Every structure is written in C-alpha cells, then in structure tokens.
C-alpha cells in the first residue's frame with residue numbers, strides 16, 4: 001500500500017467526497033486544455049487504454065479550463081469559480097471526476113477540499129454559481145487517471161491485458177511534482193511509486209530515480225528558460241545516469257518540457273540529454289498490444305516508436 | 316499607489332488568514348526546510364525562509380520588488396515538507412496577487428505577462444488555447460525570441476499539435492456572469 005496521509009499539507013479528512021451514482025467503472029472525464037492541443041496524444045492514449053481496462057470515460061459536457069497555476073496567481077476567488085463550475089457539472093452527471101493531467105488534478109482536488117473546509121469561500125462560490133444557474137453541493141470525488149488504473153482497476157486486470165510484456169525495458173518513472181501533492185492521499189508526496197508498480201505489472205522494470213517527484217520547471221521553460229532548462233536537465237541527466245531506456249510521464253507539461261527541448265537543455269547542463277519520453281498511457285497501451293495510431297505515437301518529438309519497435313523485436 | 320511596508324504586512328496577513336491553515340505562518344521556526352526543498356530558490360533574491368523573515372520585519376515590499384515570487388512554480392515541495400504545516404505555496408500565490416493588485420514589482424516580468432494573457436484567454440473563451448497563449452506571450456515580451464522557437468513550433472504543427480482554432484465553451488456567457496457576481500459579492 002502506498003497510501004499516505006500527510007498531515008503537514010494541512011489537509012483535513014473531512015472533505016465530503018464520495019463516488020455516488022457510480023459503480024466505480026464509469027467516470028466523468030476531464031481532458032484539460034492541453035490535451036486538446038499540444039498534448040492530444042495523452043488524451044488519445046488515455047481513452048484507448050481506458051477502453052481496454054473496462055473503464056468508461058464520459059467526457060464532461062462543456063467543461064472549462066481549471067485555471068492551472070496561472071489564474072489563481074492573479075485572482076483568487078475567480079479561480080475557485082473555474083473549478084467549481086466543473087465540479088458542479090460532474091455532480092449533475094452523478095459520476096466521479098477523473099483527469100489524466102496532474103496540473104488539472106491538483107487544481108480541481110484542492111478547490112474541492114478548500115471549499116469543503118472553508119464555509120466563507122463556499123458561500124461565496126455558491127452565490128457565484130447561482131448567477132449562472134448552477135449549484136455544487138460538494139459530493140464529487142476528484143481522481144487522477146493513473147491512480148484509478150493502479151489503485152482501483154488493479155494488478156490482476158492490468159496484467160490480464162498484457163500481450164507484449166516490456167521484458168528488459170528500463171524505465172525512469174517520472175511522476176512529477178503535482179501528481180501526489182499537496183495532500184498525498186493516494187501516493188507518497190515525496191516518493192510516489194504508482195507508476196513503478198504499473199511498469200512492473202507490464203513486465204518492465206523501473207530504475208531507481210531520486211528525482212521522480214522533483215519539479216520540471218513548468219512554464220518556466222518559456223518564461224525563464226535558464227531556470228527551466230536547469231531543472232529539466234537535471235531530471236533527464238539523472239534518468240540517463242540511472243541507465244533508463246526511456247522516461248514516462250503522467251503530466252502534459254512534464255512531457256512537453258522533457259521531450260521538446262532536449263538539445264538546449266543538454267547544452268545547459270553539459271550532458272547528452274537525448275532520451276525517449278512518453279506518457280505512461282502510451283507505454284501501457286503498447287504492452288496491451290495497441291497500435292501506434294491508437295496511442296498517437298506519431299505525435300512524439302523523441303524516437304518513441306523506434307524504442308517500442310526495438311522492444312517488441314527483443315521480447 | 317504607494318503602500319507603506321507595514322500596511323502591506325497587515326493587508327497580506329488578513330488575506331493569508333482567510334486561507335485554510337494560513338494562520339500557521341506565525342508558527343514558522345525559520346528552519347529553512349522550504350528553501351532547501353525549493354527547486355528554484357537558487358535563482359530567487361529571497362529564499363522561501365527569508366520571505367517569512369522579511370514578512371516579520373515588515374519588508375515585504377522588498378520581496379515583491381525582487382525577482383522572487385514569480386520564480387515559484389507551485390510545486391508544493393515546501394508545503395509538504397514544512398514542519399510547521401505552513402501551506403507555503405499558498406503564501407507564494409498570495410504574494411503574487413498582492414504585487415499584481417498593488418502594482419508592486421515588475422509588471423513586465425515574463426511570468427506576469429504569461430499569467431495575465433492566460434487569464435485573458437480563459438475569461439473570454441472558458442478554455443486556454445496554447446498556440447494563442449504563446450503568440451500573445453511573445454508579442455508582449457520579446458517578439459524576436461519567438462524566432463528561436465520557430466523550429467519547435469514547426470515540428471509541433473507538422474504533427475498536428477498546433478491547432479489554429481481554439482474552442483469557446485457553450486457556457487461562456489454564464490461563466491462571465493459567475494465571475495461578475497464574485498467580483499461584486501466576494502468576501503475575500
């Protein structure tokens with residue numbers, strides 16, 4: 001069990017969340033803005049593996065942007081309105097909310113908790129929602145798709161789908177900084193092992209990777225390139241030094257930073273940082289025997305298809 | 316608008332106290348765990364620990380005028396490790412908003428431009444549209460630097476990762492009404 005309750009983060013266990021109206025297999029699916037554009041491969045591969053695992057993802061009707069880390073840095077309560085509208089839509093649909101984006105997950109989950117804990121905030125948000133003829137009673141559970149696959153679907157079902165085991169493949173499981181934070185309800189906030197367990201079920205192995213939850217720099221790759229490159233560089237360098245054949249991610253921003261700037265990042269940290277980077281959903285889908293199109297492997301900026309082909313030949 | 320340093324502290328604390336666990340800021344023991352855990356503190360003029368020291372000394376204006384707060388990437392390393400349970404990431408968010416609201420700090424700093432353009436897009440469409448965000452960002456900062464990104468943009472476009480059209484949600488008008496309502500009645 002990797003479930004850790006982290007009291008330091010200030011989370012209270014009193015959040016009134018439940019999975020009412022669901023048999024645990026049907027979710028309202030929140031793709032997130034990035035999966036509509038630069039990181040659509042994550043959306044495509046998530047839907048493909050979900051279908052294999054018997055998870056029904058019903059796209060949340062008319063969802064809006066969660067606000068990410070930028071909106072709340074300018075306006076506080078408005079940022080909560082963005083989350084609350086999505087939660088209200090999910091409540092209406094009567095299903096728990098699942099997203100594969102770690103950024104969206106943190107924002108929606110945190111807003112859900114803060115609204116449950118802070119009556120003043122809740123009543124402000126309730127009035128705002130009412131102005132758009134919506135309401136939220138606080139009954140929706142927010143989940144990360146990775147957490148659902150590993151902790152709900154579980155080992156037996158995942159293993160049963162594997163037709164191309166990842167024998168001999170060494171993977172750096174980069175969870176990123178958002179997936180298990182700030183509350184650490186379902187994975188350790190310092191050393192999450194959710195993807196390590198998954199890779200193991202797929203027949204591969206993960207390398208020891210101390211930077212698995214270190215920040216990639218997020219938007220700083222664009223706004224403060226020197227800082228962004230140093231952070232991303234450390235991660236790629238550590239993965240290489242650990243002997244990994246590839247890095248897997250569970251966040252679109254991590255994925256983009258790690259795959260999109262390898263030459264400049266390598267120059268910044270003085271090391272060859274070329275390494276295939278792919279979503280955990282793509283790696284899982286490959287092990288399930290899904291084809292390149294179902295996993296949008298052609299979207300990759302690193303030689304992912306070549307890596308998996310080589311892998312398939314070896315096994 | 317000039318706000319005296321000490322007033323700034325009062326304004327800040329009042330805001331911070333309204334956040335869950337915000338009052339814990341008073342329990343900081345200056346251990347420096349946050350600074351040591353922070354992936355970007357090496358580039359900050361004031362490290363996370365020093366920010367709390369500056370708050371106590373009534374010197375928040377100096378922090379806001381420095382490069383510090385917008386170097387926070389919201390990674391929550393500080394928050395999950397702080398032995399006093401201080402939600403330090405929220406402290407950083409509050410400082411960002413304080414600077415924006417009272418126009419203290421570098422208005423043209425790249426991270427601020429990015430955040431403002433993002434808010435702009437989301438307010439209008441209800442969704443972010445990455446190609447538009449990046450275009451607006453470079454237009455408002457350094458258009459020449461955009462040229463260096465061109466090869467990458469081309470590779471993305473070639474793979475269909477740069478759709479030209481964004482999406483506007485059906486509920487955009489309703490969302491605007493909600494935003495107007497909280498602008499008017501919000502208690503925070």
Ligand code: SF4
Pocket residue numbers: 342343344345346347348349350363364367396397398399400401403
């Ligand atoms: S980790 Fe917490 S207690 Fe230690 S200096 Fe930072 S804010 Fe203060």
Ligand code: SF4
Pocket residue numbers: 349352353354355356363386387388389390391392393394403404407
């Ligand atoms: S949340 Fe911000 S201040 Fe805290 S460790 Fe991360 S970057 Fe540093």
